[in-house]
Amino acid sequence: MRLRSLLFVPGDRPDRMEKALASGADALILDLEDSVALGRKAAARAAVRSFLSSNRPLSVLVRVNPLSSPFIDADLEALQGVRADGIMLPKAEGAASIGAIAHRTDLPILPIATETPAALFQLGSYGEVADRLIGLTWGAEDLPAAIGATAAREPDGRYTAPLETVRSLALFAAHAAHVAAIETVYPAFRDLEGLSAYAARGARDGFSGMMAIHPDQVAPINAAFTPSEAEVTAALAIVAAFTAQPDAGVLAVDGKMVDAPHLAQARRLLGRAGEDA
Numbered sequence: 029m030r031l032r033s034l035l036f037v038p039g040d041r042p043d044r045m046e047k048a049l050a051s052g053a054d055a056l057i058l059d060l061e062d063s064v065a066l067g068r069k070a071a072a073r074a075a076v077r078s079f080l081s082s083n084r085p086l087s088v089l090v091r092v093n094p095l096s097s098p099f100i101d102a103d104l105e106a107l108q109g110v111r112a113d114g115i116m117l118p119k120a121e122g123a124a125s126i127g128a129i130a131h132r133t134d135l136p137i138l139p140i141a142t143e144t145p146a147a148l149f150q151l152g153s154y155g156e157v158a159d160r161l162i163g164l165t166w167g168a169e170d171l172p173a174a175i176g177a178t179a180a181r182e183p184d185g186r187y188t189a190p191l192e193t194v195r196s197l198a199l200f201a202a203h204a205a206h207v208a209a210i211e212t213v214y215p216a217f218r219d220l221e222g223l224s225a226y227a228a229r230g231a232r233d234g235f236s237g238m239m240a241i242h243p244d245q246v247a248p249i250n251a252a253f254t255p256s257e258a259e260v261t262a263a264l265a266i267v268a269a270f271t272a273q274p275d276a277g278v279l280a281v282d283g284k285m286v287d288a289p290h291l292a293q294a295r296r297l298l299g300r301a302g303e304d305a
Contacts, residue, residue: 029087029113030054030302031163031208031237032253033246038063039072039090045079051243052250055087060103061094061118069099073106080110089138089162091116095128104132114162119143119170122150126157138162138210141201142194143170151201163208165239166198185222199234211235217242227252236300255301263294263301 035053037044039060048056058079064072076090090112092103096119107115112135117125120139129137141147141154141164154164168191172180180191187195195212202209211230214223223245227238231252238249255263262282269279270291278287 033249035240039076040064040068042075051246053246057089059091061091077106087113089114089116094119121147123153123156130160136162140167142166142198154205158205161207163210164202165210166212209235211238213239213241224248255297260301263297266294
């Protein structure tokens with residue numbers, strides 16, 4: 029499953045679901061949680077179930093309500109017998125949360141792994157349940173509220189020090205579990221220039237994709253998480269050099285010394301680009 033861009037769509041808006049199919053996103057996230065009012069939960073489940081009963085050209089995940097909510101049983105029941113590609117689990121708290129839901133569904137899971145203070149101390153446990161994961165993502169909205177922080181970002185848009193730490197821990201947790209690291213949303217959906225810079229930073233730091241809250245965000249996100257032609261050419265050259273000299277520890281490629289970490293990085297980039305490595 030390619031996951032450069034994952035576009036949220038409110039579960040009670042079937043009109044937006046249909047439009048989102050043409051957004052260019054790699055996957056849709058049909059939301060039964062935050063974007064759906066309490067009185068609309070049943071209608072959202074019915075709309076999501078109807079949408080999932082039809083053929084569609086891209087992957088579709090469903091964000092269910094948290095395990096602690098009174099809605100989780102009905103959410104999971106609504107997904108039985110239809111073709112979803114995965115579940116997004118909010119307020120996940122490590123392997124225990126995955127275990128608690130995994131025996132109730134065969135669908136792979138994308139946890140939002142940083143929405144409670146307790147969740148941060150369980151990030152290292154996701155490797156135990158990696159076979160049930162699509163990837164791992166984080167959030168910058170619920171946690172500040174949970175700890176009484178007045179903001180998640182500085183006036184210039186950068187994360188505050190606690191949230192920057194959380195972002196880094198989520199990134200490392202995903203890589204430790206050997207699953208896709210998915211960057212969180214960029215809330216200022218009209219600021220496409222800022223989004224492009226943010227997404228490029230995510231790709232630079234090691235995230236492999238990003239969530240979107242508006243269709244206009246999809247193209248900049250896809251661009252940021254798609255390796256450029258120059259990057260692919262450079263990576264192919266590194267792989268070719270080591271293929272030609274498999275016993276070498278260090279080689280010179282295009283005037284630069286490269287070794288095993290560079291080879292691993294090149295292969296990872298080619299995998300993201302859909303190239304054979």
